[in-house]
Amino acid sequence: MGIFIILGSVLGCYLAFKLVKEFLRSPLPPGPMKLPLLGNVLNGVPPHPQWAHFKEWSRKYNSDIISIKFFDTVVIIVNSVADAQELFLRRGQVYSNRPVVPMVELMDFGWSFPFHQYGTEQWKAGRRLFHQEFDVNRPLIHPIETTAALSLVKRLLDDPHNLEKRIRHMAGDVILSTAYGIDVLPENDPNIQHADDVIKDLATAFNPASYLVNLLPSLQYIPEWFPGAGWKIKLKAWRKASSELRNAPFEELKERVANGTTKPCVGSRLLADIRERGDDPQELDVLSSMLGTMFGAGSDTTVSALLTCILGMLLYPEAQRKAQAALDSVTQGKRFPSFHDRENLPYIEACVKEALRWNPVGPLAAPHVTSQDDYYKGYLIPKGSVVLGNSHAILRDEAVYGPDVDAFRPDRFLNEDGTLKKGMDSEAAFGYGRRICPGRNMARDSIFITIAYLLFSYEFSVIEGDAPMAEYTSGLTVFPLPYRCKITPRSEEIKALIRDL
Numbered sequence: 341m342g343i344f345i346i347l348g349s350v351l352g353c354y355l356a357f358k359l360v361k362e363f364l365r366s367p368l369p370p371g372p373m374k375l376p377l378l379g380n381v382l383n384g385v386p387p388h389p390q391w392a393h394f395k396e397w398s399r400k401y402n403s404d405i406i407s408i409k410f411f412d413t414v415v416i417i418v419n420s421v422a423d424a425q426e427l428f429l430r431r432g433q434v435y436s437n438r439p440v441v442p443m444v445e446l447m448d449f450g451w452s453f454p455f456h457q458y459g460t461e462q463w464k465a466g467r468r469l470f471h472q473e474f475d476v477n478r479p480l481i482h483p484i485e486t487t488a489a490l491s492l493v494k495r496l497l498d499d500p501h502n503l504e505k506r507i508r509h510m511a512g513d514v515i516l517s518t519a520y521g522i523d524v525l526p527e528n529d530p531n532i533q534h535a536d537d538v539i540k541d542l543a544t545a546f547n548p549a550s551y552l553v554n555l556l557p558s559l560q561y562i563p564e565w566f567p568g569a570g571w572k573i574k575l576k577a578w579r580k581a582s583s584e585l586r587n588a589p590f591e592e593l594k595e596r597v598a599n600g601t602t603k604p605c606v607g608s609r610l611l612a613d614i615r616e617r618g619d620d621p622q623e624l625d626v627l628s629s630m631l632g633t634m635f636g637a638g639s640d641t642t643v644s645a646l647l648t649c650i651l652g653m654l655l656y657p658e659a660q661r662k663a664q665a666a667l668d669s670v671t672q673g674k675r676f677p678s679f680h681d682r683e684n685l686p687y688i689e690a691c692v693k694e695a696l697r698w699n700p701v702g703p704l705a706a707p708h709v710t711s712q713d714d715y716y717k718g719y720l721i722p723k724g725s726v727v728l729g730n731s732h733a734i735l736r737d738e739a740v741y742g743p744d745v746d747a748f749r750p751d752r753f754l755n756e757d758g759t760l761k762k763g764m765d766s767e768a769a770f771g772y773g774r775r776i777c778p779g780r781n782m783a784r785d786s787i788f789i790t791i792a793y794l795l796f797s798y799e800f801s802v803i804e805g806d807a808p809m810a811e812y813t814s815g816l817t818v819f820p821l822p823y824r825c826k827i828t829p830r831s832e833e834i835k836a837l838i839r840d841l
Contacts, residue, residue: 366720370401379409428773443545470778511639521603586632649695652748690750703732
């Protein structure tokens with residue numbers, strides 16, 4: 341009996357210490373009421389769409405930064421562009437780490453570039469490669485993006501009822517051709533399907549609410565037979581899939597480079613450079629991680645933005661008419677547009693920006709983690725806090741984008757003379773600060789040329805009695821819920837151009 345009294349006293353002292361410590365600290369940003377020890381475990385995960393509820397909480401608590409807490413983990417949600425720029429950009433040294441997510445580590449997915457910790461040598465090396473290939477060498481990728489867009493246009497002529505399937509195939513084609521020089525199959529390519537499957541599993545694993553082990557890491561040590569540990573049985577298959585995603589196409593690339601049978605691509609260029617320097621294992625490791633990251637996640641932004649852009653055209657047909665008029669003024673309806681026409685197509689650029697703004701592919705940006713305590717606006721943001729940029733709220737800021745932020749209106753990005761406004765963009769769709777998506781320029785290029793080809797070639801219209809809704813999936817990456825539309829060639833002359841491809 342005495343030992344239980346002692347243990348109870350020790351536990352009581354510990355709990356009292358924790359409560360006093362919490363009370364004496366500087367306040368967290370406002371948010372829902374936090375229970376002792378539990379925090380917001382019972383009231384901190386709003387229903388879908390979470391980003392909309394976080395914006396409502398921001399209004400309710402009269403603060404652009406709000407907080408919730410799960411046990412000892414503090415989560416900060418940033419709802420304004422001013423706060424996002426201050427924290428993620430100007431204080432980037434503190435706000436650029438990534439959370440260590442137990443399920444991601446258990447799946448052996450820590451090799452992927454987005455999960456590298458800020459400032460590590462691997463992160464720096466990967467960042468340099470991304471900058472070299474997707475900023476400096478971007479024009480080398482334009483022919484691949486153009487060919488894939490043309491192929492999409494031609495396939496839709498014979499199969500206009502599977503828009504999402506065709507767009508996913510096109511985006512996968514661009515990534516595999518760019519990264520590895522792989523020619524995808526015309527239908528049901530296994531590489532594209534494998535990447536889609538792995539990323540779906542990863543997105544689930546990355547969600548703290550999906551697996552209790554993400555909130556209580558000690559659960560990773562329980563045996564497979566323990567009640568509720570069925571997820572551990574799946575780990576072996578997940579680890580294998582993660583390894584195959586990274587290594588299988590890379591080993592194939594190395595073999596083709598050695599045999600002299602590879603097509604020019606990012607992987608072959610960089611691999612040749614590494615071999616000239618002596619096949620350094622660390623450089624090969626960085627390259628395989630970079631290419632694997634492209635393979636696994638590189639197409640989602642393109643797919644989501646294109647489906648969103650077409651959805652916007654269906655719900656706001658005036659935007660489609662203006663886009664097609666802009667294309668016709670440049671091509672006279674006699675040829676396909678090209679990257680060379682880009683500076684003369686500001687309305688198409690505005691359509692790309694608006695698609696990324698209206699419903700961003702990542703409405704809650706990938707989480708950052710603080711590397712030390714920080715104080716902002718009188719609030720404490722503790723070391724180890726998970727900090728989320730609410731991109732959906734930021735990209736619907738009426739002070740920046742006008743009062744009609746819920747509408748799809750590309751004109752908001754244009755001056756009265758039709759030129760693009762300087763300083764207005766939808767960059768928040770790609771994340772923030774030093775962790776902003778390094779492949780964003782390639783994604784924008786692919787979205788631009790694809791939407792230009794689609795709108796030049798086809799009229800997209802609502803099927804009577806089956807109008808789509810602007811509703812989206814949940815998760816780290818979101819897509820419009822499946823919708824149908826009527827796709828018809830804009831003229832017999834354009835139809836003949838498509839047939840001749």
